Amino acid sequence: MRLATYNIEWFANLFDQKDRLIVDDSWSGRxxxxxxxxxxxxxKVLTAIDADAILIVEAPNTGRHQNTVRALQAxxxxxDLRTSDAVMGYANDTHQELALLYDRTVLSVHHDPKGDIADATAPRFDGVFKIDLDIDATEDVVRFSKPPMELAxxxxxxxxxxLIGAHLKSKAPHGAESRDEAIRISIANRRKQLAQAIWLARRVEWHVAQKQPVILLGDLNDGPGLDEFEHLFGRSSVEVLLQAGLFDPNAVTAYRFRPGxxxxxxxxxxxxxxKFLDALLDYIMITTDLQxxxxxxxxxxxxxxxxxxAEPELRQALLTASDHFPVTLDIEL
Structure with missing residues (x-):
């Protein structure tokens, strides 16, 4: 079986208010x-990777008139993609949904969130998570702007x-008008992102305790050397998840001693x-029992x-489609 995660930049811009594809010479968001x-x-990219299931990060919007599942299936x-069915979790207000395209002849899927929304330790993803990250005896109240999608x-x-699909908080200081403001926003964003990672890790640990294999995939918006504040909290969001018992060889390689x-x-x-900046942001992590x-x-x-x-047409399609590239996992299931 092949699973994939793919952040498709400005995918929502390619559909009108009735979820019809806009195929013309007007500018996309790219x-x-x-x-x-x-x-x-x-x-071309989705055809080439030929995955049985693809997590689409920044999927088309669900709103008053639009519907993510309808747009992806269209x-x-x-x-004529074989991943003809789609499923999503909680809709959000960002126009960047999380959804899964999948081949129903290979697997069956449904949104199946677990946990108690009021659980103080590891609440359901549409709940509220309280944690004191900076040891000031005051709990930070954390919500997901893009609640992770938990699938059975x-x-x-x-x-x-x-299967848990996630898109963690970006650390970029969007809207900053001065260096001081950029620093303040960057630290606040990293704090929130780390809290989201801890929340995810606790949900994964809950499933592991229930003897349930877990695959976490998506855009974690974190990787080594991405900003000057990564040592402020002692560990990154990716390291939090690895310490929860998840594994991704790309993450392990990236956090080894460098240069390399x-x-x-x-x-x-x-x-x-x-120049261009290359970054490791997208992962497919598996629990130990799946190794x-x-x-x-x-x-x-x-x-x-x-x-x-070696394939010029695919190479160009990858560069044109998004600023992210797909990650795939082939695994015997």
Whole structure:
């Protein structure tokens, strides 16, 4: 079985208010990319990775008129993708939903959140989490702006797993008008992101205690060396999750002693420097009990993956579709 996570930048911009694809020469949300170009590129990438289930991070919007599941299923139908069914969890107000495209002939899936919304230790993801992160005897009240999606998955072979899709808080100081304000916002964002990671870790630990295998996948918005505040709280969001008993070889490699090559799942333009910044943000983490199932990870980075580089059409599609690249996990389930 192949599972994937893919953050598709500005995917919502490619649909109208009735969830119909906009395939024209108007500009998408991506720099110098039309909607038609991005739509075609996304379809090429999804066809190439050929996953049985794909977590779409920043999926099309659900709102008064729009519906994420309807939009994704229409996209799959338009390009004859075998992942023709979609499921989502809690809708949010950010126009960046979490949803899963999947092949119903391979697995069955339904949204199945666990936990008590009022649990003080590990509440359900649409609840409120209270934690004192800075040891000031005052609890921080944390909510997910994008609540993780918790799915019950049954494979064709009869295996039951818990799939958790997540998009953690960004640490970027958006809206800052001075260096002091940027520092304050960056620290506040990192504090909230770390709290979200601890919340996720506790939910994972709860499932492990119930003898349930878990796969956590998505955009954690964290990786080594991304900002100057990463040592302020002693550990990163990724390290919190690894310490909860999850495993991702790319994360382990990245946090080893450097110098050395670091995997990357995203590429951002830095026009003021005339450069691009590579970053490791997207992960597929598995619990220990799944490590015996012959897992194999791949980052579809057009400049780091030899097979992607060797196919010019796929290489260009990866660069056009999003500023993130898919991560896939092949595993026997």
């Amino acid at each position: 720099h110098n990319v039309t909607k038609a170009q991005q739509v075609e590129a996304i379809a 996209f799959s139908e338009a390009f 998955v049954t494979t064709q072979a009869g295996h039951n797993i818990r 090559p670091v995997p990357a799942t995203a590429r951002f333009a830095r026009p003021e420097e005339g 015996a199932n012959r897992p194999s990870w791949r980052i579809w980075h057009p400049f780091q993956d030899a097979a992607c580089w």
